[in-house]
Amino acid sequence: MSSDNNSGDSALQQQQQTISLEELPLSQLQNIKNQLETEISELTEAFTQMKQAQGAFRECKNCIEMLTPENQDKTIMVPLSNSLYVPGKISNIDSVVVDVGTGYYVEKPTADGISYYDGRIEQVQSNLKKIQETMEKKQTSYRGLLELMQFKITQQQQQQQQLSTKQTA
Numbered sequence: 001m002s003s004d005n006n007s008g009d010s011a012l013q014q015q016q017q018t019i020s021l022e023e024l025p026l027s028q029l030q031n032i033k034n035q036l037e038t039e040i041s042e043l044t045e046a047f048t049q050m051k052q053a054q055g056a057f058r059e060c061k062n063c064i065e066m067l068t069p070e071n072q073d074k075t076i077m078v079p080l081s082n083s084l085y086v087p088g089k090i091s092n093i094d095s096v097v098v099d100v101g102t103g104y105y106v107e108k109p110t111a112d113g114i115s116y117y118d119g120r121i122e123q124v125q126s127n128l129k130k131i132q133e134t135m136e137k138k139q140t141s142y143r144g145l146l147e148l149m150q151f152k153i154t155q156q157q158q159q160q161q162q163l164s165t166k167q168t169a
Contacts, residue, residue, distance in 0.1 A: 033145055
């Protein structure tokens with residue numbers, strides 16, 4: 001059975017053979033450049049969305065922290081839509097209803113609500129760090145690819161000039 005695994009491993013190694021970018025023609029380098037641009041754009045969009053989610057979680061946490069005895073029975077504006085509000089009173093400062101995703105809501109004690117949002121903020125921060133690291137790697141690859149493409153273009157131009165010089169001589 002181990003010999004079967006070894007033959008499978010060697011086949012996998014052959015498939016994972018690396019190709020030097022210097023060996024690729026400009027058209028393939030252009031395709032790689034386009035792919036990197038797309039990936040960087042998608043990562044940038046994901047980063048922006050994660051930052052927005054983090055801001056929303058911070059806002060939720062801040063709202064819970066405002067549920068203090070001093071604010072009990074105060075009148076607030078309760079949103080019914082993005083542009084429609086009704087007056088309401090803070091009657092219960094001991095618990096909150098938390099949106100835990102996909103349409104599920106859970107009633108939690110105020111302290112647990114704060115802990116929940118702290119956890120979500122940390123989770124998003126961790127994801128932001130991973131996205132940032134990946135973006136930096138992709139951008140470094142992109143810059144290196146642009147340098148290589150510029151070098152190849154310059155090389156081609158020099159070869160064309162040499163050919164045209166030989167033909168005119």
